Amino acid sequence: MDNIAQRIQNRELRALARGISYIEDNHQEKQQLLSTLFPHTGRAHIIGITGSPGAGKSSLVNGLIKVWRKQGKTVGVVAVDPTSPFSGGALLGDRVRMRDHEEDEGVFIRSMGTRGSLGGLSEACKDAIRLMDASGLDIVIIETVGVGQSELDVMKVADSVTLVLYPSGGDVIQAFKAGIMEIADLFVINKADLPGVDQLKGEVEDLLHLTAEQKNWQPPILQTISTEGKGMEEVVGKLTEHKEALISSSDQTERRLNQLEDEVSRRLKERFAEEVKPFIQKELEKQISSKHAADPYEVASIVYSLWKEKQKATFQREEGEK
Ligand SMILES: Nc1nc2c(ncn2[C@@H]2O[C@H](COP(=O)(O)OP(=O)(O)OP(=O)(O)O)[C@@H](O)[C@H]2O)c(=O)[nH]1
Ligand SMILES: [Mg+2]
Incomplete structure (x- = not known):
């Protein structure tokens, strides 16, 4: 066990991969590994990249990795994808590019599915990010499709949250409703080669005014064409800033x-919920069998x-035993 922890710290990518499998499989040594590390x-700069399906998140990550590698930085990526790693129309192209990165000892990419992992996907992701961080990677990226609460939670572990949009309409309002606008530190309008960029930029600016509060940081709106590697230096620059x-x-x-407060509180809630579960079942059965209309307020109390x-x-x- 100490061995694998040590090897992860020495940035042995194979040990890191194994550690993440421990997390996904909820291996008995998972907790100890996490506590040790x-x-x-x-130390890592944790970057969340979110946006609707097909916005170009993976293409953007590909492009960004190249810039960081040129700067001599090491990069880890957790791609949360319910279907396939680095999917979308660029599947083949991305795979080829990923294979390039696979040869590179300075890049570690792991996709995590929604299956398995007790405590839910968001918990497993957070733990995977921690292992990557402990392994000494300079940059750790988490890519998720920004849909549910669990994705939003994952984004909250990031130091810098990037929302990827593209000119197509509807996107921005959805992100706004989901609460992503408020947590985004950087807006990237990708596919800037397509028409409608200025309109989209205007929409983002309008919505930003709505959510604007006194902040130390004003989220910039950048434009990229990820498939052509355009705008990558600017994004890396702003993320660093x-x-x-x-x-x-x-x-x-x-x-x-x-x-940390959120996490401790959530872990306690989970533990408490687990502890009271048998009581709840028993009480509900009791109430139902006595033809009592089970009232959740009463049962809870x-x-x-x-x-x-x-x-x-x-x-x-x-x-008494003491
Ligand atoms: N025209 C244009 N197409 C792009 C650009 N960036 C990405 N694409 C294309 O958009 C499609 C989706 O790209 P991905 O990078 O897989 O998008 P994603 O957001 O990671 O997709 P999911 O992970 O499936 O949600 C692919 O066909 C890309 O080639 C861009 O800047 N311009
Ligand atoms: Mg993707």
Whole structure:
């Protein structure tokens, strides 16, 4: 176990791959591995890339990786894809490019499906990001299709969130409704070779005014043609600037503290929910069999009391045994 933790820290990509499999399979050593490596996290620049299907997220990531590699930075990617890794029309092209990166020891790409992984996809992703961070990769990217709450949660672990849009309409309003506009630090209008770029830019600006609050950082709106590698340096530049702005203000500490608070609270909720589950089932069965219309408010309050009583009894018994 220590061995694999050590090897991950030495940035052995094969060990990193194995560690991530531990997470996906909920391996018995998962928790210990994560605890061992946690103190070594916090150094990577974690970048979330989100946007609707086919917006060009993977193509953008491909282009960005090239710029970072030129700067001598190492890059890890977690691509969350319910169907296939780096999918879309560019499947073949992307695969070829990915194979180029596969040969490169400075790039680690892992796609994670929605299957398996107890605690849900978002939890597994966060853990995978941590392993990559602990392995010393300079940049860790998480690519997800920005749809549900779980994707939004994943985005919240990022230092810099990038929303990829493309001229097609409808996109922006959806992102706005999903709450992504508010958490995005950078807007990328990809497929800038297609018509409608100025209109889209106007829409983003209008919506940004709506969500605008006093922030240290004003999210820039950039244009790219990922398939041609255009605009990549600018995106990398802004991402770097954003990270620097985070570090030099109190935002970074605040962000990470909020994220940790969220995570601890969620883990506790999960644990509590697991503990009270048998009580809930028993109480519901009782109420239903007594032809009582089960009222969720009442059941919740009874279950809470029962759980508290059990805690008290356990505590007293333990005290008595001392
Ligand atoms: N015209 C044009 N097409 C692009 C551009 N960037 C990406 N594409 C194309 O858009 C399609 C989708 O690209 P992907 O990079 O797979 O998009 P994605 O957002 O990762 O897609 P999913 O992961 O499936 O959600 C592919 O056919 C790309 O070749 C661009 O700048 N201009
Ligand atoms: Mg993709």
